[in-house]
Amino acid sequence: MKTSFPTPYPDVNEILNLLLTRVQEILDDQFLGMYLYGSLSSGDFHPESSDIDFLFVTNDTLSENKVSELEAMHNRIWGTGLKWASKLEGAYVPKDLIRRHDARGAPCPTVNEGQFYVAGLGSDWIIQRHIVREYGVVLAGPDSKTLIDPVTGDEIREAVLSVLREWWFPMLDDPSWLRDHGSEYHAFAVINMCRALHALAHGTIVSKPKAIQWARQRFGNTWQQLMDKAVAATRHEDQGGFLDEALDLIRFTKEETVNLQKVK
Numbered sequence: 001m002k003t004s005f006p007t008p009y010p011d012v013n014e015i016l017n018l019l020l021t022r023v024q025e026i027l028d029d030q031f032l033g034m035y036l037y038g039s040l041s042s043g044d045f046h047p048e049s050s051d052i053d054f055l056f057v058t059n060d061t062l063s064e065n066k067v068s069e070l071e072a073m074h075n076r077i078w079g080t081g082l083k084w085a086s087k088l089e090g091a092y093v094p095k096d097l098i099r100r101h102d103a104r105g106a107p108c109p110t111v112n113e114g115q116f117y118v119a120g121l122g123s124d125w126i127i128q129r130h131i132v133r134e135y136g137v138v139l140a141g142p143d144s145k146t147l148i149d150p151v152t153g154d155e156i157r158e159a160v161l162s163v164l165r166e167w168w169f170p171m172l173d174d175p176s177w178l179r180d181h182g183s184e185y186h187a188f189a190v191i192n193m194c195r196a197l198h199a200l201a202h203g204t205i206v207s208k209p210k211a212i213q214w215a216r217q218r219f220g221n222t223w224q225q226l227m228d229k230a231v232a233a234t235r236h237e238d239q240g241g242f243l244d245e246a247l248d249l250i251r252f253t254k255e256e257t258v259n260l261q262k263v264k
Contacts, residue, residue, distance in 0.1 A: 033056070052087050058092055062092060127151075
């Protein structure tokens, strides 16, 4: 059942209702459900810095014609100039693939950082499936728990390790992506390391504020100042860049993963 007011933010609701209506028109009987995850489901949405993370579940893999229609629709939405249009990020995933992750599954239409493309779902989607299942907001369709099998703690740990190895740890040798971006992305790195370390320790995914709170308690004063900078940067409080400190935390996280493997 469609809800017109899925969030406390009227302008966010406007873009979500527009997206849902347009997608239902295009997908027709291929439409199964729409769900929110990320900060809008975890309760730590920040109007100045958060994205709108969405998932559409389809009955089957979409035809090329349907994918083309979705791409044209997203281009039109970006062209509306609506405040949150550029912050939409998500994917269109068939029900069989959202139930159980399969790295060899069919590529899915994906929206990320203002781009529409078709790509396979990486290890991060093991994590996203867990978040949608346990914390997702239903905008239309059945309860997400009926569509997604439970994700075990070990599966979450392996997925987090894969994301770290594929994306974050290579930045220690080539930090150009972080160097080319400012403090907001340095903060993104710091907060993601806190969430990764928590996930490796506990086998679950928590919100950004909870992960930072845990990291403060777990690691004492060692990273306190850096975490303060990261939180301030997400609020658009000028911190300047803190690339070297962010890389230090990534390096520390890598060392911690090695230690965890030794314990096993």
